[in-house]
Amino acid sequence: xxxxxxxxVNEVYYATTMEYEITYKGNDYTLRKFEDSKGGExxxxxxxxxxxxxxxxxxxxxxxxxxxxxDGALD
Numbered sequence: 001x002x003x004x005x006x007x008x009v010n011e012v013y014y015a016t017t018m019e020y021e022i023t024y025k026g027n028d029y030t031l032r033k034f035e036d037s038k039g040g041e042x043x044x045x046x047x048x049x050x051x052x053x054x055x056x057x058x059x060x061x062x063x064x065x066x067x068x069x070x071d072g073a074l075d
Contacts, residue, residue, distance in 0.1 A: 013037050020074050025061060033069050042069055 015036040022029050030045040031053070044053040044062060051058075053066050068074055 011037075018075075020069070022065075022074065024065065027061070029065060031065060031069060031074075040070075042066055 013036070015034070017032055017034045020029075020031045020033070022031070032043040032045075032050070034041050034043070042053040043050045044058065044065070045051075046058070053062060055063060055066055057066075
């Protein structure tokens with residue numbers, strides 16, 4: 001590949017979603033962490049639907065789950 005010259009490589013956009021099925025303190029949870037170039041969000045599957053999960057949105061256990069996701073404890 002002598003004729004190939006790469007001048008520049010840039011990440012233009014990225015997006016990823018990780019889904020976690022965990023048991024924590026005796027309860028089962030399904031969580032999603034979505035990240036893209038602009039930021040991220042966390043979801044929890046509760047009462048048959050995906051709900052936003054953020055600090056102080058659902059309770060003490062959910063706060064711990066939120067922190068574990070963003071601290072990388074589940075990766």
